[in-house]
Amino acid sequence: GRRGAGAAAAAAAAAAAGLxxxxxxxxxxxxxxxxxxxxxxxxERCRMQPGSAxxxxxxxxxxxxxxxxxxxxxxxLVGRPRTEAEMADMVRRAxxxxxxxxxxxxxxxxxxxxxxxxxxxxIGIVTTEMLDVRVPxxxxxxxxxxxxxxxxxxxYAPEFxxxxxxWVDEDARTVTVAAGVTQRTVLDYLSTYKGPRDLNRGRxxxxxxxxxxxxxTIGGAVATNTHGSSLRYGSLSNSVLAYxxxxxxxxxxxxxxxxxxxxxRALRTNVGRLGIISQxxxxxxxxxxxxxxxxxxxxxxYVSRLKAIQEDYKRAVAQGRPVAAARAxxxxxxxxxxWHSPLGTVWWAQYEQIxxxxxxxxxxxxxxxxxxxxxxxxxxxxxxxxxSALMATITSSTYWANWFQNIIRPNFRTGVYPDRRxxxxxxxxxxxxxxxxxYDQYELAVPVSSMGDCLEKxxxxxxxxxxxxxGSRTPFLTRFVKExxxxxxxxxxxxxxxxxxxxxVTYSTGRRNPAFQEIIRLFxxxxxxRGRLHFGKAGWPEHGECWDGAQEYPETWCDFGCAAFELDPxxxxxxEWDAWVFRxxxxxxxxxxxxxxxxxxxxxxxxxxxxxxxxxKSRGREGCS
Numbered sequence: 349g350r351r352g353a354g355a356a357a358a359a360a361a362a363a364a365a366g367l368x369x370x371x372x373x374x375x376x377x378x379x380x381x382x383x384x385x386x387x388x389x390x391x392e393r394c395r396m397q398p399g400s401a402x403x404x405x406x407x408x409x410x411x412x413x414x415x416x417x418x419x420x421x422x423x424x425l426v427g428r429p430r431t432e433a434e435m436a437d438m439v440r441r442a443x444x445x446x447x448x449x450x451x452x453x454x455x456x457x458x459x460x461x462x463x464x465x466x467x468x469x470x471i472g473i474v475t476t477e478m479l480d481v482r483v484p485x486x487x488x489x490x491x492x493x494x495x496x497x498x499x500x501x502x503x504y505a506p507e508f509x510x511x512x513x514x515w516v517d518e519d520a521r522t523v524t525v526a527a528g529v530t531q532r533t534v535l536d537y538l539s540t541y542k543g544p545r546d547l548n549r550g551r552x553x554x555x556x557x558x559x560x561x562x563x564x565t566i567g568g569a570v571a572t573n574t575h576g577s578s579l580r581y582g583s584l585s586n587s588v589l590a591y592x593x594x595x596x597x598x599x600x601x602x603x604x605x606x607x608x609x610x611x612x613r614a615l616r617t618n619v620g621r622l623g624i625i626s627q628x629x630x631x632x633x634x635x636x637x638x639x640x641x642x643x644x645x646x647x648x649x650y651v652s653r654l655k656a657i658q659e660d661y662k663r664a665v666a667q668g669r670p671v672a673a674a675r676a677x678x679x680x681x682x683x684x685x686x687w688h689s690p691l692g693t694v695w696w697a698q699y700e701q702i703x704x705x706x707x708x709x710x711x712x713x714x715x716x717x718x719x720x721x722x723x724x725x726x727x728x729x730x731x732x733x734x735x736s737a738l739m740a741t742i743t744s745s746t747y748w749a750n751w752f753q754n755i756i757r758p759n760f761r762t763g764v765y766p767d768r769r770x771x772x773x774x775x776x777x778x779x780x781x782x783x784x785x786x787y788d789q790y791e792l793a794v795p796v797s798s799m800g801d802c803l804e805k806x807x808x809x810x811x812x813x814x815x816x817x818x819g820s821r822t823p824f825l826t827r828f829v830k831e832x833x834x835x836x837x838x839x840x841x842x843x844x845x846x847x848x849x850x851x852x853v854t855y856s857t858g859r860r861n862p863a864f865q866e867i868i869r870l871f872x873x874x875x876x877x878r879g880r881l882h883f884g885k886a887g888w889p890e891h892g893e894c895w896d897g898a899q900e901y902p903e904t905w906c907d908f909g910c911a912a913f914e915l916d917p918x919x920x921x922x923x924e925w926d927a928w929v930f931r932x933x934x935x936x937x938x939x940x941x942x943x944x945x946x947x948x949x950x951x952x953x954x955x956x957x958x959x960x961x962x963x964x965k966s967r968g969r970e971g972c973s
Contacts, residue, residue: 395450395476396563397532399776402783406451408474409728411460413451414563415786416732417855420460420472426725427473430482432600432626434723435473439624440598444470445920447594447624449528449565453572454788454886457925458619471724473624475528475567480513508537516632518547522589523555524629527567531559531574531584532776534566539635539768552635554767556581560825560848562773567625572884573617573837575846576771577684577827579677582839584630585616586832592627596916600626610956613904614911616834619883621928622915638770642697642760647807650687650694653679654845655800662797677796677828677843684772685826686760687847688753689810689817690745695760699770733786739821739856748821748852755781756823786855787822788886792871792879793844796828802845802877806870819863821852835904835911836897838880847871847879851886865890888925894972895927898964906932906964909942910952919943929967932957939965 394405394414406412408428411420427445429435439445443464453459461470476482508514513526514537525534538553557576559569566584568574575583591603593615601623605612614622645653657679664672679698686695742748759772794802810816825848832839838846849868853861871879872891880900881887888895897905909930912919922928930942932951940947942957951962 395474395528395530396779397530397536397776400530400532400563400779402780404730404733404783406730406732407448407472408477409725410730411448411472411727412730412732413453413459415782416730417786417788418454418456418459419732420456420727421463422727422729423469424461424463424727425469425471426727427471427723428477428725429473429723430477430479432478432594435475435478435624435626436594436598436600438471438473438723439594439596439920442471442920443468444922445624446470446472446923447527447567447571447620447921448472448474449476449568450530450563452561452564452568453884454790455884455888455925457888458883458923460924462922462924475526475565475624475626478513478526478528480511481526481528483509483511513627516541516543516553518543518545518553521553521632522629523553523632524590524627525566526627527625528565531555531562531564531566531569535562535768538632539766548634552766552768553632554635555584556587556631556633557584558771558773559584560773560827561779563779566630567628568884570616570628571618571620571625572882573834574884575827575829575838577680577682577829577846579674579681579828579830579843582830582832583837585834585837586830587631588616588628589631590629591615591625593622593915594624594626596623596918596920601915610907610954611911611915613833613835613956614908616832617836617838617883619836620923621912621921623921635767636701637764638767639700639702639764640697640760640762640770640772641700642695642762645694645696647687647692647694647811650685650696651800651803651807654803658796658798658800665797680796680828682771683828686756686823687826688749688823689820690749691753692811692817695823697760697772702764733783733855735856735858736785736852737856739785739852745818745820749823752822785852787850787852788854789848789850790868790886791846791848791882792868792877792887793829793838793846793882794871794877794879795841796843796845798876798878799845802871802874802879805874805876806867809870810867814863814866816863816867819851819853819861819865819867820849822850824849835908836883836901838882840901840904844880892927894969896966896969896972897927897929898931898966902964906930906942906951906957906962910948910957913943913948913952914954917943917945927967931965931967932962933965935961 393403394401395408404416405414406416411424411426412418427438429438444462446461461472463470515524523538535558540552542550557578559574559576570585570588573583573585593601593603595601603611603615657676660676661673664676682699684697827846829839830843838844851861851864868887868891871877881892932940932942934940934950940950942948942952951958
C-alpha cells in the first residue's frame with residue numbers, strides 16, 4: 349500500500365478525476381444535486397478577491413474563520429470601521445479589542461477578543477470594510493496572449509481606481525498597502541503594474557515571497573509571519589520596511605527599523621497582540637520569467653536527499669563557515685514539496701530564472717456593493733461550511749490522495765511562467781472548493797539541522813504498523829525559510845523546514861482523527877523534530893497545552909513582553925489565549941511581571957529587555973515541566 353502503484357492506484361486516480369469533473373459546477377457556484385453551496389452573493393459574505401470569494405466566510409459579520417468555524421462567543425461584538433478615524437475611536441473606547449481580516453485562522457483562543465475585566469464585551473475589528481478598500485474594482489478577462497497556466501477565470505486589471513490603497517514606488521522598489529487588502533490583490537496589482545517611469549519595462553513587479561494561501565489580508569499574513577519558501581528573502585514579514593500601527597491609546601505610530609528597531613522586531617510576528625496594523629510598506633522585486641521543474645520522488649529517496657543537505661549544513665555550521673552553510677542549503681532555495689503520504693511519494697518543485705515576461709490582462713467594468721455599515725454590531729450567527737457526506741463516506745486515504753493530486757497537479761506542472769504564476773499558490777477556483785470540505789490546517793517548523801532525521805522518524809511511524817498515513821487526506825506542503833530576527837519569528841535561531849498539514853475527517857464525521865493527530869504530536873515532540881506551532885493555525889490547545897514562550901523563544905520572549913507593555917499597557921489587545929505571560933527575575937532576585945509598570949521599569953527599556961540585569965522566566969504552569 350505504501351507506494352500506491354498498480355491497478356488499484358490507477359483506478360483510484362481515475363475515480364478521483366471523475367469526481368473532480370462532477371464537482372466542477374460546485375466550484376463555479378452552480379447547484380449540485382439540488383443544493384447550492386454558495387450564497388447568492390459570495391463577495392458580500394466573504395471579503396476575498398472576486399473570483400476567489402465563497403459563501404461560507406464568517407467575517408465580517410460573525411467572529412469565525414473563513415469557513416465559519418472556530419466561532420468566538422456570541423456576546424463578542426464586530427467592529428466594521430470605514431475610516432482610520434472610526435477605527436481609532438473604537439480602539440480608544442474599547443476595553444478589549446482584536447484586529448481581524450478575512451479570518452484565515454484556526455486558533456480560536458488567539459483569534460477571539462477577550463472579555464473585559466468587568467464583563468465588558470471585546471470587539472473584533474475587521475480591516476476589510478474601510479471605504480478605500482471597498483471601492484468598486486475593475487475586473488479583467490484574461491487576454492489570450494497572457495499565459496495563464498492554471499486557467500483562472502478572473503484577475504484584477506492593472507488600471508485600479510486612483511484612490512485604491514496600493515501605492516508603488518518603483519525607484520525605492522517598495523509597495524505601500526492598506527492592511528485590509530488581500531495578498532492575491534496585491535500580487536495581481538504588482539504583476540501588471542507599469543508606473544510612469546516603467547523601470548521594469550512593462551513586466552510588472554512581485555513580492556519577494558508569496559504563500560500557498562493568498563486570500564488572507566496582507567495585514568493578517570504579516571502579523572502571523574506567513575511565508576512561502578525562500579532561504580534568500582524569508583517570510584512576508586521579513587519584507588516589511590514600515591508599519592503604521594494603531595496603538596492601544598487610539599493613536600497611530602509609524603514604525604521602521606530606523607525609528608523603532610526594538611518595536612520592528614516585535615511587530616514582525618505580533619499575532620495582533622501589539623495593536624492593529626492599518627498599513628505597511630514592503631519590498632518588491634522585478635517580476636521575472638521562471639522555469640518550474642517538478643520531480644517525483646519516492647519517500648525514502650526524499651528523506652535521503654534532505655539528510656544529505658542537513659549533514660552538509662551542520663558540518664559547515666560546526667566549522668564556523670557561514671558561506672558554506674548557506675551554500676549547503678542552496679538546493680532548498682524556492683523549493684516547494686508536496687508529500688502524498690498515503691502514496692509514499694513526493695513532488696519536489698524547483699525554480700530557475702530564465703528571462704523576461706510579458707502580457708497584460710484586458711480590463712472591463714466591475715461592480716462592488718458599498719452598503720453603508722454602522723460601526724459596531726452584534727454578530728450574525730452563521731453555520732459555516734457544512735460537513736461533507738462524501739468525506740464521511742469514503743474513508744480510503746489512498747482515494748483522497750489521488751483526488752487531491754488531480755486538483756493541484758496543474759499548480760506543479762513543469763514549464764516556464766511569469767513569477768506571479770510560477771510559484772505555487774492556491775488559485776481562485778481552488779479557493780472556492782472550500783465550500784465543500786471543512787478542515788483544520790496545522791503547520792510546524794522544524795530546524796533544518798535535524799529535518800532529515802525528523803522526517804526519517806516520522807516516516808517510520810507513518811509507514812509502520814500504526815499506518816498513520818491512513819489519517820491523511822491532502823498532501824503535506826513543505827517549504828523552507830531562512831533565519832529571521834523577529835522576536836517571535838518561527839525561524840528565530842536558524843532556518844527551518846515548514847510542514848503544512850490539513851485534517852478533513854473530524855468535521856465531516858464528528859470523530860477524532862487519531863492517526864493524523866499522532867503525526868502532529870511526532871512533529872511537535874520528537875527530539876529530532878522540535879516543531880514550532882504556527883500562531884494562526886490549528887494544534888492549540890491540544891498540542892500546545894504546556895506551551896511556554898520563555899522556553900520556546902528563550903532569547904527573545906521577554907523582549908516581546910517589553911514591547912507589549914510599551915504599546916499596550918492595559919493589555920487591551922490580549923486575546924482569550926492565556927500564554928501572554930512575561931515574567932522575569934530582576935537584579936534584586938524578585939520575580940516581576942513585565943506587563944506592570946514596576947516590572948517594566950525593573951527589566952525593560954525602549955531598546956527591549958535588559959538581558960544583562962534580568963533573566964526571563966518560564967510561566968510555571970502547573971502540570972507542565
